[in-house]
Amino acid sequence: MNKLTLEKIAQLAGVSRSTVSRVVNGHPSVKPEVRRRVQQVIDETGYHPDPAARSLAGQRSGIIGLVIPRAFQFLFTDPYYPRLMQGIAQACNTHNYILSLFLFHTEEEEKKLTPKLLRQQFVDGVILSALPTDDPLIPQLIQNEVPTVMIGRPAEALPVSYIDVSNIDGAFEAVSYLLGLGANRVAAVNGPQNTMVGLDRFQGYLNALASRQIPVDESLMVESDFSEAGGYRAMQQILPHQPNAVFVASDTMALGALRALREAGLSVPDDIAIVGFDDLPLAATADPPLTTVRQPIRRLGVQAVEMLIDLIQNGLTPPRHFTAPTELVIRQSCGAKTK
């Protein structure tokens, strides 16, 4: 299988290289008949343009970068990311982009790889996830005009596109539900307060308390890290303060909380009700099955890709925003009887 080039195809089809290029790129100005003939040669030979040459001559790499800093902490602890990646990968496939993964485990790695992201040499655009609110990467990307979509809104009103979910409302709904069940001491196991998700879900919790004029009890709130072990520790920490319900900012942490509760000999939902956030598959198979706030993780991934492609093709301004709704999924972990 000797190397096929545009030139060869051109010869075989009896046209010029430019024409073949036009056909390959779906350029309109080619006579239908010629187009057909060229296309046939392409199909018969199984020609595929060389991506490197294409990137060099054109200005695009055809690659989308998925950037996840702090990969150590989260990615391999929370099934959220695999699902997100699945959505992203699938969308990349359908839109003919290649997906590249940039996982930073250390500051060093981040430093080293950042330039590759900033100069559009490697990627046509990037999707950002799991960023701390103050990550310097965001302003850098903006300044370098790299097409960027954040998963989760940024801390400040930056001119950057993002996909988000209604974390505040979702948490509000969950906590309100707990409150409606009669719980008067609702605790919160929060996500990291240097992430927007963590902050927003906590805000929803506070809003729900406020909407019923329930005073805030600091001893019932703990900041954790979205990990199972973190949820476990947080729950242990809260337990002495006698909560009768707990809002946990992710299913994974909720699993840890459940473990702590079980160890403490508490019955869920009789002694204490619990709701999670995400609706990962494991929520449904937890013991007891977990009431949780569903977010359409995979779809978020797909939409992020599509938004990014829009940015790449149609320019960065104005920034695009999308916020997906959440949905409270009621299961046994907080006494489904009332429902």
Place this chain on the structure above:
Amino acid sequence: MNKLTLEKIAQLAGVSRSTVSRVVNGHPSVKPEVRRRVQQVIDETGYHPDPAARSLAGQRSGIIGLVIPRAFQFLFTDPYYPRLMQGIAQACNTHNYILSLFLFHTEEEEKKLTPKLLRQQFVDGVILSALPTDDPLIPQLIQNEVPTVMIGRPAEALPVSYIDVSNIDGAFEAVSYLLGLGANRVAAVNGPQNTMVGLDRFQGYLNALASRQIPVDESLMVESDFSEAGGYRAMQQILPHQPNAVFVASDTMALGALRALREAGLSVPDDIAIVGFDDLPLAATADPPLTTVRQPIRRLGVQAVEMLIDLIQNGLTPPRHFTAPTELVIRQSCGAKTK
């Protein structure tokens, strides 16, 4: 920040483009002093070579492809893959390769992306995981002489490099341990029998029975799919046949099995002992903590990358093989008392 090219750097440093290229690529034949001067200009300007130009002129893309077919079924159901990816990503980072993800959800996607893998245009080499034994991709890669490392040995003795773990021995050890505890009806929840891992772990199970002349009871073996739900169903199916121990071919399935046991009102390890395979973090936090066969997942990823780079640099023959040992980790799920 106007575009920096080799040429510009060359001018600034007062040398020729080739010399700069040599410096960038660590070519030995450059006078130390010149090298220093050039390097300084590079550092000051923050120059980075254009990967596209590089791929085009040289013959390498600097990209490693991680290929996971059947991504739907496994990847997002089993924490195994995220961990593997972590190892791979980290190794790529340290060796200055970019990692691209090829997740196939459907046959169509596989068909569509395969050519991109086969012509070394996109990737310098590929790492294969989660392949069914009869996947046509393997022979195709071999035939096209694409540097390839499989995670998990292939079905037949193909001239392909791989990283594996001692699945047979690991399973043998686990089942022998169960047997040694006095269990006389040891069941097996197997992985898919069209994957080598599934096959090998089952073989280990059979070997252990055989080594003690225990007759095989077909009703105690079920083929499943490495998912939690699959483990749950498999366990339910086995339960009527009164096992007093069960070897489950993955921790994720073991979790499902545990759930089935719990629902059936059986006590672990008193009524029935259970061991898993993988030693994922969740094994330690399961209820009860899971005895399991540990495999060094992350390290496998690192080694796969390093083996692949070796292939890329030093040629494909002879194929390289490496089999990592496993280790039985004893926890409460099968009555740790005896140990």
Place this chain on the structure above:
DNA sequence: GTGAAAGCGCTAACAG
């Protein structure tokens, strides 16, 4: 509507 020609930025002989 189509072809010719000029690079994109780099690597790799080949001279010197």
Place this chain on the structure above:
DNA sequence: CTGTTAGCGCTTTCAC
């Protein structure tokens, strides 16, 4: 040890 010279395969004006 260093500079010169061809390309790598494609996109993209610019003529015709």
